[in-house]
Amino acid sequence: MKFALKVWRQHDANAAGSFVDYEIDGITADMSFLEMIDALNEKLLLKGEDPITFEHDCREGICGSCGFLINGLAHGGQKATTVCQLAMRFFKDGDTIVLEPWRAAAFPIVRDLMVDRSAFDRIIQSGGYISVPTGGAPEASAILVGKDKADVAFDAAACIGCGACVAACPNTSAMLFTAAKMTHLNSLPQGQPQRDARTLGMITTMEQEGFxxxxxxxxxxxVCPKEIPLEFIGKMNRDLIRAAMNGQTEANVRVDANGKMVD
Amino acid sequence: MQNSQSQGVSVRRISVASNPIIAFWQTVVGKKIVMAVTGLVLIGFVIGHVAGNLKIFIGPEAINAYSRFLREVGQPELEYEQVLWIVRSVLLACVALHVTAAVQLSKLSLGARPVDYKEKKNLATNMSAMTMRIGGLFLFGYIVFHVLHLTLGKVGYDPGEFHHLSVYQNVVNAFHHQPIAIFYIIAMGALFLHLDHGIWSMLQTLGFSNRKNQATLKGIGRLIAFLIFAGFISVPVAVMTGVIH
Known part of the structure; x- marks a missing residue:
């Protein structure tokens, strides 16, 4: 198969970027999208040009490293599929394919198709954890978790933090990501002690990051490759009402060197 | 805000506000919930408003009596127009909160993607959802005109056409001015779009929408928005076609 590619090339966060046209031949239908770019990069390296930078790790759709817009759709628009799991058979021979990085103030471009998603890490830092006693593994039946709650928590925990939700959102909002992380822990008994502080902290940090x-x-x-549903955003909203009802005013948020809250 | 400014910034546990209500209002989600709740109150008002309007088809006495009822309800225990002003105050407060939250939240969203996509496709959203901000702004302007027009009679009438509490004749005279009747119909189209997304969006924000009922709730929201639209435009259409005269 043969493709024409229009790829966003940008040297670093502050450089001006532009689309560059490439042609690639000899692609087979069972190659993944990233393997197609690997093939193009080999060609570029042999010609002495800079290869296209993109983030990747497991290439099994579970790590959340890869992701960019393909023809205007995050991860290429196939249901429950990351870019690394997207096969070239979904494209027609001779297609022109446009590749563009996630665009968000909170996700500065590192280079080409790779963005810095540390903003997600700081949202996690503000509440994406539980306090557990250290020591040996606890008895499995020491804390009973209902099947319904376990299912909700598991569905939410499936979020791999790839950033496609932010990229696809007309408002550049990170609410699906934040709601998934929050629903995961707020649904379980282990997550209850910090529940209200977690809710207030993660929501506040999300805004501080510029989403x-x-x-x-x-x-x-x-576009979510893990099919996280909108209803988790509704759960997050109800958890904030709960936090206010319980009088929560303390939370983990971003502060400057003087300990003052960052806008 | 951005990572380039993150030097010297850390995540730490502090008190974000002196009381939980302020802490709630400071968050984007808190403001969004305020928009949903005030939106719900305003949807309730609009449904009551359209039901009242339809009394015009029963006859002049029915709608004029309804107008007097709105002012006299609660008498003699309450003052004349007391209930009316309580309701007006609540509605005004709701509009103020709804607009304040909308402006503050829109600012965040509009600044969150400084470099836009060159090519971007949408899969789920529609015209109703995409026009919430601009349509809301238009409706705000419309409401100001509407109060100056049919409530106060300050604009849109020829001298001597408007008489306080003569609702039936005021409405007929108002919509004899064809550009005004057309403006009202267009404004109700904007209200349809705003409610088409707004009713379901309110339910989603308050946590009533889920994977199973999402399509049904969206359908119900659209149906309610359409019935409100049809009810409101029936009056100017009836005047223009001479059904009411």
Whole structure:
């Protein structure tokens, strides 16, 4: 198979970027999208040009490293599929394919198709953990978890933090990501002690990182490779009402060197 | 805000506000919930408003009596227009909160993607959801005009056409001015779009929508928005076609 590619090339966060045209031949239908770029990069290296930078790790759709827009759709628009799991058979021979990085103020471009998603790490830092006593593994039946709660928590925990929800959102909101992380821990008994502080902290940090506000377009749900549903955002909202009812005012948020809250 | 500024910034546990209500309002989600709740109150008002409007088809006495009822309800225990002003105050507060939250949240969203996509496709959203901000702004302007027009009679009438509490005749006279009737119909189209997304969006924000009922709730929201639209435009259409005269 043969393809024409239009790829966003940008040297670093502050450089001006632009689309560059490439042609690639000899691609087979069972190659993954990333293998197709690998093949192109080999060609570029042999010609002495800079290879296209993109993030990747497991290539099994479970690590959340890869991701960019393919023809305007995050991860290429196949249901429950990351870029690394996207096979070239979904494209027609001779297609022109446009590749663009996630675009968000909170995700500065590192280079080409790779963005810095540390903003997600700081949201996790503010509440994506539970306090557990250290020591040996506890008895499996010491804390009973209902099947319904376990299922919800597991569905939410499936989020791999790839950032497609932010990329697809017309508001550049990170609510699906934050709601998934929060629903995971807030649904389980182990997550209850910090529940209200977690809710207030993660929501506040999300805004501090410069993400936009959700207006329920539903684009995130459509491109999520782990099929995280919008209903988790509703759960997050109810958890914030709960936190306010319980009088929560303390939370882990971003502060400057003087200990003052960052806007 | 951005990573380039993250030097010297750390995540630490502090008190984010002096009381939980302020802490709630400071968050984007808190403001979004306020928009949903005030939106719910305003949807309730609009449904009551359209039901009242339809009394015009029963006849002049029915709608004029309804207008007097709104002012006299609660008498003699309460003052004349007391209930009306309580309701108006609540609605005004709801509009103020709804607009304040919308402006503050929109600012965040509009600044969150400084470099836009060159090519971007949407899979789920529609015109209703995409026009919430601009349509909301238009509706705000419309509401100001509407109060100056049919409530106060300050604009849109020829001298001597408007008489306080003569609702039936005021409405007929108002929509004899064809550009005004057309403007009202367009404004109700904007209200349809706003409610088409707004009703379901309110349910989603308050946590009532889930994987199973999402399509049904969206359908119900659209149906309610359409019935409100049809009810409201029936009056100017009836005046223009001479059904009401």
């Amino acid at each position: 936009g506000n959700c207006t329920n377009h539903g684009e995130c749900e459509m």
